[in-house]
Amino acid sequence: MIIENIILAAQELATFKTLLLMSVGTIAGLIAGAIPGFTIAMAVVLTLPFTFGMPPAQGLATMIGVFVGGLSGGLMSGILIGIPGTPSSVATTFDGFPMARKGKPGLALGLGVWASFFGGTISAVLLVTLAPQLARIGLEFQPWDYFALIIFALTIAASLAGANLIKGLIAAALGLLIATIGEDSVNGIARFNFGSDSLKQGFDFLPVLIGLFAFSQLLSDIQDRVRARDKLTETSGVNARIEHRKAAVMVLKSWVNLVRSALIGVFTGILPAAGSTISNILAYDQAKKASKNPQEFGTGCADGIIAPESANNATAGGALITMMALGIPGDIVTAVMLGALLIHDVIPSPSFINDSPVLAYAIFIAFFVANFLMLFLQSGALKLFVLITKVRMYVLASIILAYCGIGIFALNNVAFDMWTLFWFGILGYVMRNLGFPLAPMILGVVLGRIAELWLSRATAITTDITPFFTHPWSLFFIILALFSMFFSSYQTQRGRKAWTIFYTPALIAFLSIPMFMMVGTVRPMLGGVLLVIAVIMVFRSYKRGWKVDPTDADDHRLTEG
């Protein structure tokens, strides 16, 4: 059955048109990822209107091409000019740029490209193997569990989005509120339409998303009059030739770092709202801590390029696992993909892989293929990148602003969507300038209706709220949500305040409770293991005299903007 599905999915993708679209998507992603100020999410968002008319597998394959390309594109500018193209490549710059300045730009690029490729491939393997397993767990979920999972996704997004948790939570709740405007999906009752017939239909989530994210981003990019007229980047004199062979050998020799970083990437991606912005820094830190020569990091060390690049590409697989198995977007990119699936009347949920196996396997295969395409197209994209960076920011922004309007009109063929784009473009820009993070708000808009649906189903079964605490998975996610709300403070005060010593052991100990409540023997045993780990951690702190470790305070702060 699986082989039959794989063959059918491969047949859908193995057309000249699909492969061409994937190649174009990968190149577009590589270029967009390489341009500082243009994020991967924006590239995927802008690709979306082109995919409306395509079959689902073809459209998603194109978007996956952009996604994978974007994750690798950031390394080009990071290594060659010292400015990361995307936040996913921040850590790559720490060692990539020094190596390039030492006269080895080709090797630095090669290490980045091959680490990206292997990291992506490892995560593709995990995607194929883990997604169906996680979906099986997801099938156990009841409405309370789903609702709690969504709440966790929103709280972690708010917590990771910036220094002020309250602003993040307000943004997430505002996203939920926006999703309530219009007729409710359960009873068909109009809400918050203030007498307007247009508002009765509610806002389509894609114009909201493009307005909040892409439109406001473009206006932020051109806010400064002088910078708006500058070329995208100064890349004069860049003439690097990627050293594929030497780099591939070096990456494979550093296989422990490669695999560890890929695993960090995948598991960061699986977490709702945590993405490649976090994983590349986490992997870099771990590589440095595990290295025999940590003092070499920051001076052009190969491991310092391999770790972040392997991790950021692997994150894509992790984010896709959550989206496909649970129907919860891991980040903005997968939120857009979820939107693309909804346009084609495909609703991702734990039964998605069983209900739409051909499409699910097409996504798996497309992710594999995109990694190969990225590897082959990177050299060509490098030349194109040098050309495109000569364009001035205001030219690109003006064209994209117009394109946003045309693309959004194509969604439903109604001008109201363009007005939605416009108003949410203003809202997004104002929120950016006032320091409100947009990621939690976007997740709120995407997850709002789903959350209401699950809550409605839960209350239809019983109006009692105790199932939220008596269902193991629901309790599991509620504990995670509560702890995630303190994560921002934990990051700020780690290594300085005594309470931070107890944060991780307390989280692990509390998580063991729902594990003990689960049926079977394996999960309660895992709960026991968690409890033992928590006790060991507390005991170690006790042995140190409850003293905080000041070196923890030097670690990078993790934010997913």
Place this chain on the structure above:
Amino acid sequence: MSRLNRDTIIALLLMVTWIVFLWASFDIRQIDYGTMGAEVWPRGIVILLIVLTAIYLFQGLRAGADEAPDEPFTIKGWFTKYRNPLWCYALYFLFLLSLPVFGMLIGGILLVFCLLTVLGGHTPRDLAIHAAIALISITGMWAIFTFALGVILPQGMIFTTL
């Protein structure tokens, strides 16, 4: 007043907005079927927003007044700082308003040309380049959406008359 800072003002504005929404939530039609009314979820969110904004307001009040800016606030200075985004919004607004008249093709070309000119300068050379960029980019996009993707974009009164 000396304790007012930007966060406090934003929190107050948000609070007013949420109160309007809370008020509007009482206009949502009550249903006598189902266990969860259509007003429950949005009202719950609005109440959550009020609580969060109250905390935000408290944070703002506790933080005290903002540090004095390097330059005193003036309306002209504000317009100068946000000149580019304001132009973009104004032109986009006009583009949307005039869409039924100009349609997507002519309106889009005009939008891009005007955006390029206000953002990038208006020397005769600039104008020529901007006109070429606007014409090529929008016609190209229009052609892709119309012919390749089969989307019927608004033609506008001028286009149909021609």
